[in-house]
Amino acid sequence: MSAPTIRDVAERAGVSKSLVSLVLRGSEQVRPEKRQAVLAAVAELGYRPNAAARSLSERRTRSVGVLLNDLRNPWFVELLDGLGSRLHEQGLHMMLADGRLNRHLGEDLTRIFTELRVDGLVVVGTLPGSEELLAAATHIPTVIAGAIEPVLPHVDAVAGDDSYGAILATEHLISLGHRRIAHIAGPGVAGALRCTSFEMIMDDHGLTDLATVEQGDHTEEGGYRAMVRLLTAPERPTAVFAFNDIACVGALSAAEELGLQVPRDLSLVGYDNTYLARLRHLWLTTVDNGSHDIGRRAAQLLVHRMKDPGRAEETVLSEPRLEVRGSTDSPSTS
Amino acid sequence: MSAPTIRDVAERAGVSKSLVSLVLRGSEQVRPEKRQAVLAAVAELGYRPNAAARSLSERRTRSVGVLLNDLRNPWFVELLDGLGSRLHEQGLHMMLADGRLNRHLGEDLTRIFTELRVDGLVVVGTLPGSEELLAAATHIPTVIAGAIEPVLPHVDAVAGDDSYGAILATEHLISLGHRRIAHIAGPGVAGALRCTSFEMIMDDHGLTDLATVEQGDHTEEGGYRAMVRLLTAPERPTAVFAFNDIACVGALSAAEELGLQVPRDLSLVGYDNTYLARLRHLWLTTVDNGSHDIGRRAAQLLVHRMKDPGRAEETVLSEPRLEVRGSTDSPSTS
Numbered sequence: 001m002s003a004p005t006i007r008d009v010a011e012r013a014g015v016s017k018s019l020v021s022l023v024l025r026g027s028e029q030v031r032p033e034k035r036q037a038v039l040a041a042v043a044e045l046g047y048r049p050n051a052a053a054r055s056l057s058e059r060r061t062r063s064v065g066v067l068l069n070d071l072r073n074p075w076f077v078e079l080l081d082g083l084g085s086r087l088h089e090q091g092l093h094m095m096l097a098d099g100r101l102n103r104h105l106g107e108d109l110t111r112i113f114t115e116l117r118v119d120g121l122v123v124v125g126t127l128p129g130s131e132e133l134l135a136a137a138t139h140i141p142t143v144i145a146g147a148i149e150p151v152l153p154h155v156d157a158v159a160g161d162d163s164y165g166a167i168l169a170t171e172h173l174i175s176l177g178h179r180r181i182a183h184i185a186g187p188g189v190a191g192a193l194r195c196t197s198f199e200m201i202m203d204d205h206g207l208t209d210l211a212t213v214e215q216g217d218h219t220e221e222g223g224y225r226a227m228v229r230l231l232t233a234p235e236r237p238t239a240v241f242a243f244n245d246i247a248c249v250g251a252l253s254a255a256e257e258l259g260l261q262v263p264r265d266l267s268l269v270g271y272d273n274t275y276l277a278r279l280r281h282l283w284l285t286t287v288d289n290g291s292h293d294i295g296r297r298a299a300q301l302l303v304h305r306m307k308d309p310g311r312a313e314e315t316v317l318s319e320p321r322l323e324v325r326g327s328t329d330s331p332s333t334s
Numbered sequence: 335m336s337a338p339t340i341r342d343v344a345e346r347a348g349v350s351k352s353l354v355s356l357v358l359r360g361s362e363q364v365r366p367e368k369r370q371a372v373l374a375a376v377a378e379l380g381y382r383p384n385a386a387a388r389s390l391s392e393r394r395t396r397s398v399g400v401l402l403n404d405l406r407n408p409w410f411v412e413l414l415d416g417l418g419s420r421l422h423e424q425g426l427h428m429m430l431a432d433g434r435l436n437r438h439l440g441e442d443l444t445r446i447f448t449e450l451r452v453d454g455l456v457v458v459g460t461l462p463g464s465e466e467l468l469a470a471a472t473h474i475p476t477v478i479a480g481a482i483e484p485v486l487p488h489v490d491a492v493a494g495d496d497s498y499g500a501i502l503a504t505e506h507l508i509s510l511g512h513r514r515i516a517h518i519a520g521p522g523v524a525g526a527l528r529c530t531s532f533e534m535i536m537d538d539h540g541l542t543d544l545a546t547v548e549q550g551d552h553t554e555e556g557g558y559r560a561m562v563r564l565l566t567a568p569e570r571p572t573a574v575f576a577f578n579d580i581a582c583v584g585a586l587s588a589a590e591e592l593g594l595q596v597p598r599d600l601s602l603v604g605y606d607n608t609y610l611a612r613l614r615h616l617w618l619t620t621v622d623n624g625s626h627d628i629g630r631r632a633a634q635l636l637v638h639r640m641k642d643p644g645r646a647e648e649t650v651l652s653e654p655r656l657e658v659r660g661s662t663d664s665p666s667t668s
Binding site: 061062063071072074077080084093094095096097098109112115116117220224249250252253256257275279280281282 | 395396397405406408411414418427428429430431432443446449450451554558583584586587590591609613614615616
């Protein structure tokens with residue numbers, strides 16, 4: 001079967017070729033229904049405009065656009081370091097754009113990067129809607145780093161294995177002798193995977209009835225509030241596994257305000273191994289996603305895709321490891 | 335006197351007009367001596383290629399390039415927030431580039447932004463060399479935010495008033511009753527200004543002999559080490575003013591490891607009012623530079639300069655204020 005053409009996309013979507021072209025150039029002149037029909041057809045057919053990819057390579061800017069979701073959360077700093085070092089081996093620069101900082105405009109940042117003629121796009125976390133990403137990916141080699149969704153044709157993804165990371169954290173607390181363990185859950189697919197693994201491992205050890213899940217979010221305040229709820233309940237946990245390091249810092253503050261000493265009275269595990277976890281004053285046991293390595297692999301996938309835009313998309317999971325520091329210990333026997 | 339032309343620059347520098355043009359386009363084909371001579375002539379004459387500025391406005395990308403020095407230090411997050419909100423009112427996007435993350439390439443990021451045809455350039459902190467900045471500023475409206483050096487023709491600058499901020503911090507500690515006070519000093523012009531103010535205020539209060547300055551840097555480790563030296567000296571201070579929040583967190587860890595409780599045994603003041611200082615677990619008294627406001631003013635200056643590239647450069651100092659939290663108190667009488 002030959003590769004699908006723009007005519008095939010237009011037929012499938014029931015629109016003209018020029019309208020397909022408008023959508024793929026990110027035009028805002030197209031009605032939402034038409035736009036959705038075109039992008040659905042692009043996805044179903046696996047359409048890729050090779051001519052556009054070729055003409056792009058002729059006017060290279062040697063820049064890679066990197067989309068971030070929030071500079072306030074330091075989890076991606078190591079990832080960018082790994083990404084940058086490998087891209088630079090190829091003579092490529094990184095240009096960053098923060099979705100939260102640019103939120104005021106409510107505009108599609110992938111389109112801005114397209115206009116700036118970047119040679120590639122790396123989405124860190126899950127920021128733009130699938131539609132915008134799909135449209136950009138038809139023109140620009142695109143890779144998702146630090147998340148494995150959405151799955152889109154010709155878009156590679158590399159992320160930490162959230163299920164395995166949560167298993168490491170939970171097994172660590174159980175092996176220290178903890179039985180009554182809580183999880184402060186976070187948002188999105190990563191939040192769901194970590195929570196499911198926590199519950200599964202608690203089940204495996206016959207601790208189903210001693211497992212608590214408290215909904216938090218990815219902020220310090222969310223971790224703080226979840227912890228206050230956990231510690232004011234009748235039967236409080238002796239150990240808590242938090243969705244990420246920032247929520248874990250919030251949980252730590254709540255524990256200390258309620259007169260508990262960490263790790264003597266309560267063990268805490270974070271996630272991401274950010275520089276927060278490495279501050280001596282915090283010194284959190286945490287799960288290291290291997291973010292530097294994730295960044296390097298994302299760069300590698302991007303370089304491959306630049307050379308061969310039509311290859312099938314690849315999803316890579318990086319294996320996390322536990323970093324044991326000062327916030328976990330055996331439960332006190334009191 | 336009429337505005338200087340490219341011919342004037344060439345004559346002053348003793349080179350050809352085409353060489354001046356090469357230098358201003360950031361070419362790497364020019365020998366360093368020639369390059370320096372051209373840039374010196376540009377600075378002395380206050381040369382500004384208006385034709386280039388005009389042609390730039392015709393091919394607007396509606397993007398502003400923002401140069402950062404290190405994403406690991408969170409001090410500029412608020413600044414970017416203020417910068418972005420005001421730029422977006424003008425329909426402009428921010429593209430960020432991190433000098434440290436791009437260090438591997440050893441290339442001039444201002445040139446990359448020029449190639450990407452950004453409409454303006456904001457340098458956050460002091461990153462590129464004066465020469466690169468001067469060359470970029472002849473083509474692109476340029477503003478420095480968060481630093482007031484280097485002073486260059488047609489380059490505006492807006493920053494916090496470091497001298498005044500350090501006065502606020504030092505007066506606060508003295509008003510609480512502290513006498514033996516130390517300063518952990520930091521790098522650069524900001525470091526020198528803060529240190530000088532600290533010493534001046536201690537002098538004013540007749541506390542010259544009780545003032546100690548310990549060299550630190552802008553990292554947690556630097557603050558930690560400086561604090562260990564301060565606390566193991568024969569006469570230790572009852573209060574410490576640190577160069578920034580990160581150094582202050584390092585100092586806090588050192589104090590606690592040596593068995594001191596903050597603020598009971600030791601008061602600490604940071605600088606920048608980063609989100610670190612606002613973490614409940616740290617809750618540092620700190621100097622707020624008004625970074626959000628600095629960002630907004632930088633955007634305003636940039637927009638003015640886009641409209642009138644030839645106007646005289648302006649330097650704006652923003653007034654800091656003290657944010658009193660949990661790390662300072664009166665000295666214990668023990």
